[in-house]
Amino acid sequence: MSRKPIIAGNWKMNLLQSEAKELFEGIKSFVKDYTAPQLPTVIIAPTFTSLCAVNSVKCDCGCGGNKISVAAQNCHWENSGAYTGEISVAMAKDAGCDYIIIGHSERRQYFSETDEMINKKAKAILAGGLIPIICCGETLEQREAGITDEHIATQIRAALSGISSEDVAKSVIAYEPIWAIGTGKTCDSVEANRVIKMIRNVVKDVAGVDAADSIRILYGGSVKPSTIEEQMSQSDIDGALVGGASLKADSFNEIIANTMKVAV
Numbered sequence: 001m002s003r004k005p006i007i008a009g010n011w012k013m014n015l016l017q018s019e020a021k022e023l024f025e026g027i028k029s030f031v032k033d034y035t036a037p038q039l040p041t042v043i044i045a046p047t048f049t050s051l052c053a054v055n056s057v058k059c060d061c062g063c064g065g066n067k068i069s070v071a072a073q074n075c076h077w078e079n080s081g082a083y084t085g086e087i088s089v090a091m092a093k094d095a096g097c098d099y100i101i102i103g104h105s106e107r108r109q110y111f112s113e114t115d116e117m118i119n120k121k122a123k124a125i126l127a128g129g130l131i132p133i134i135c136c137g138e139t140l141e142q143r144e145a146g147i148t149d150e151h152i153a154t155q156i157r158a159a160l161s162g163i164s165s166e167d168v169a170k171s172v173i174a175y176e177p178i179w180a181i182g183t184g185k186t187c188d189s190v191e192a193n194r195v196i197k198m199i200r201n202v203v204k205d206v207a208g209v210d211a212a213d214s215i216r217i218l219y220g221g222s223v224k225p226s227t228i229e230e231q232m233s234q235s236d237i238d239g240a241l242v243g244g245a246s247l248k249a250d251s252f253n254e255i256i257a258n259t260m261k262v263a264v
């Protein structure tokens, strides 16, 4: 089964609106020369405050703006109400998002997000017509203790609990070993592929073979232009969630270009 690759940039808590627009323009001007099926799905996740700014420079004029999808970096599962500091799925959609990242390890670690919260968010995102990018991954201690697979399987089963097979099929998972995020240490591609295959088997178990064949599972953790070709050459890695290297147009565009060399 051929799955369309995704290259997603997570800008985290970086860039003022003018800087976000400038970087978005730099990516637009690269992608404008390419079309699907060669061009992967390109997704940018700016801060909430820059969502409208980047959407204001998306257009159909041939500049490439319509070739980039926008993601929020988080959301609340309720539609509205007394949740100071949060945004709902409808608000993210209203700001132009097609995707929402949930369960990033930084949110789990610094904001105490639990598997149960991530499951509620995934359900709310799908009910709102958007696509969740569900992050999972192990700490170095868990890897060294030999419980990587068990830990990730638990995260994925919890995140997908109660979600229909059709909705699972259109969702996205990002496997991001925590020890590889922002550290410059990438997970060996063969090992990343092994874990991603294991995740696909868990998806098969909870949502069936069609969902497992369709769901796109990304690798994240210090992805660079020099690592992406080998990562994309693996059987089960469907793309990348990129942090640091997505903050410069040159490196992010090179990641897209190198992805296209492999996934034609």
Ligand code: PEP
Binding pocket: 010, 176, 180, 181, 182, 183, 184, 220, 221, 222, 223, 241, 242, 243, 244, 245
């Ligand atoms: C991330 O934060 O999702 C990430 C993978 O970051 P980096 O590429 O900087 O490791």
